[in-house]
Amino acid sequence: xxxFSVLNHDMVPExxxxxxxxxKKLLAKYRISKGHLPKIKTSDPVCxxxxxxxxxxxxxxxxxxxxxxxxxxxxxIEG
Amino acid sequence: MAxxxxxxxxxxxxxxxxxxxxxxDAGFTLSKLEKASVEDLxxxxxxxxxANLIMKNRIRPPTEKSKDMSSDLIDSKLRGLLLPTTIxxxxxxxxxxxxxxEVQLDKILQMVVDAYERAKVEPCEAVGIIAAQSIGxxxxxxTMRTFHYAGVAEISITLGLPRLIEILxxxxxxxxxxxxxxxxxxxxxxxxxxxxxxxxxxxxxLLDLGDLSIDLxxxxxxxxLSEKPLLQRNISPEEVVERTIDELGVDVRLxxxxxxxxxxxxxxxxLLQLVEKIRGMVLKGIEGIERIVIRKEDGEYVLxxxxxxxxxxxxxxxxxxxxxxxxNINEIADVLGIEAARNSIIYEAMETLREQGLEVDVRHxxxxxxxxxxxxxxxxxxxHGVAGEKSSVLSRAAFEVTVTHLLEAAIxxxxxxxxxxxxxxxxxxxxxxxxxxxxxxxKGG
Numbered sequence: 001x002x003x004f005s006v007l008n009h010d011m012v013p014e015x016x017x018x019x020x021x022x023x024k025k026l027l028a029k030y031r032i033s034k035g036h037l038p039k040i041k042t043s044d045p046v047c048x049x050x051x052x053x054x055x056x057x058x059x060x061x062x063x064x065x066x067x068x069x070x071x072x073x074x075x076x077i078e079g
Numbered sequence: 080m081a082x083x084x085x086x087x088x089x090x091x092x093x094x095x096x097x098x099x100x101x102x103x104d105a106g107f108t109l110s111k112l113e114k115a116s117v118e119d120l121x122x123x124x125x126x127x128x129x130a131n132l133i134m135k136n137r138i139r140p141p142t143e144k145s146k147d148m149s150s151d152l153i154d155s156k157l158r159g160l161l162l163p164t165t166i167x168x169x170x171x172x173x174x175x176x177x178x179x180x181e182v183q184l185d186k187i188l189q190m191v192v193d194a195y196e197r198a199k200v201e202p203c204e205a206v207g208i209i210a211a212q213s214i215g216x217x218x219x220x221x222t223m224r225t226f227h228y229a230g231v232a233e234i235s236i237t238l239g240l241p242r243l244i245e246i247l248x249x250x251x252x253x254x255x256x257x258x259x260x261x262x263x264x265x266x267x268x269x270x271x272x273x274x275x276x277x278x279x280x281x282x283x284x285l286l287d288l289g290d291l292s293i294d295l296x297x298x299x300x301x302x303x304l305s306e307k308p309l310l311q312r313n314i315s316p317e318e319v320v321e322r323t324i325d326e327l328g329v330d331v332r333l334x335x336x337x338x339x340x341x342x343x344x345x346x347x348x349x350l351l352q353l354v355e356k357i358r359g360m361v362l363k364g365i366e367g368i369e370r371i372v373i374r375k376e377d378g379e380y381v382l383x384x385x386x387x388x389x390x391x392x393x394x395x396x397x398x399x400x401x402x403x404x405x406x407n408i409n410e411i412a413d414v415l416g417i418e419a420a421r422n423s424i425i426y427e428a429m430e431t432l433r434e435q436g437l438e439v440d441v442r443h444x445x446x447x448x449x450x451x452x453x454x455x456x457x458x459x460x461x462x463h464g465v466a467g468e469k470s471s472v473l474s475r476a477a478f479e480v481t482v483t484h485l486l487e488a489a490i491x492x493x494x495x496x497x498x499x500x501x502x503x504x505x506x507x508x509x510x511x512x513x514x515x516x517x518x519x520x521x522k523g524g
Contacts, residue, residue: 021110
């Protein structure tokens with residue numbers, strides 16, 4: 001049987017890799033540097049699945065109980 | 080569409096018959112008019128004042144068909160606003176039901192935006208303190224009683240205050256690990272198949288299959304296998320013998336349904352150790368799943384397990400892997416990732432509070448969950464996690480183990496920048512919160 005991909009689990013929100021351009025726009029919008037973003041480790045099962053490298057930024061589309069959909073961002077770090 | 084119909088449709092939209100006729104003669108149809116600009120209309124021979132009127136009217140058509148068009152307008156207006164999707168969805172649904180002019184629509188939207196902006200947390204608000212109080216106060220009313228047979232028959236789970244503490248402490252293993260397993264469509268309503276699957280998953284040890292007795296005279300262990308469990312768990316006596324020899328590496332004999340096991344050395348100590356080994360041996364099933372309870376919910380069978388083994392369960396046949404749940408948050412972080420762990424913290428904390436009849440706003444829990452997961456791994460709220468990682472020495476010393484922090488800081492020659500709240504309270508300065516966190520900036524010209 002094919003191994004189950006964690007991305008399909010109900011509790012795992014959608015993770016999207018951002019392009020360099022999108023990262024620049026994001027950082028400019030909030031006037032922050034990459035280090036200010038919440039982190040996610042390269043050893044995280046989702047990171048392994050979508051092949052994220054340290055230094056990448058992920059957009060997380062969460063199902064929020066209050067806002068319906070909420071965007072969040074995480075910086076991929078070694079670990 | 081014939082010209083006559085177009086004229087009729089335009090007239091229904093409040094455009095005078097003369098104008099409508101002109102527009103039609105110029106080759107305008109409804110869809111073309113939608114995209115047309117004022118200049119296009121002027122070219123068709125309409126005065127600019129009338130053209131403006133037409134532009135306004137074409138979007139508020141009072142007929143049945145026109146309803147879609149006004150909802151298009153609502154959609155496009157909503158898209159331009161920075162509102163959360165729950166609010167825009169509600170607006171979309173409700174605005175469609177009523178007839179509005181564009182001016183009224185704008186007014187309503189403006190009021191919604193104003194109300195939303197007012198409801199937002201203000202900059203420099205001490206959200207952490209508010210979250211702590213909002214969770215802490217109802218927490219005082221929670222029961223100290225640890226166990227409860229909540230909802231799920233026969234499976235006891237830690238609830239109330241001990242469970243809440245467990246969640247916030249990010250314990251490696253909860254005191255009562257538990258899983259909820261939903262099943263694939265093919266088998267979820269077939270009781271026999273579900274039973275069979277449950278036997279496959281549940282750990283089977285030798286003791287589940289029969290009674291164990293120690294024969295001291297012969298220095299041997301006898302296990303009387305019973306037929307029923309053997310049949311239920313779909314395992315033959317020969318298989319049992321084979322597995323036992325593999326696992327323990329000792330001499331095993333089968334006499335009828337009786338299993339006779341000899342220790343390597345005929346000593347009393349060896350014998351007792353062997354009994355312990357037999358107790359812990361897993362013959363079949365998934366290690367960690369100690370017991371399964373099957374319940375029928377809304378016409379489908381659901382498995383509740385005592386013990387948790389998320390990774391192995393996810394790749395089991397017959398279960399619905401997208402809906403498997405466990406109350407072990409650390410396991411979720413390892414198997415499904417940090418975002419799933421964040422969702423799980425929120426879910427578990429809210430459920431624990433709700434079960435006690437306490438209503439805490441989910442935003443407070445979300446803040447806590449965000450703090451616990453923002454570093455990419457689960458951090459507890461406390462000395463070894465969030466509170467222990469503060470950069471300020473005074474702030475850490477004020478929390479727990481004061482002397483250790485001060486001593487360490489003194490040895491290393493640490494500097495406290497006095498940026499936070501606690502340390503400024505200690506030294507008696509205005510704290511950087513609310514109006515204390517804003518400073519005038521001089522832009523020299």
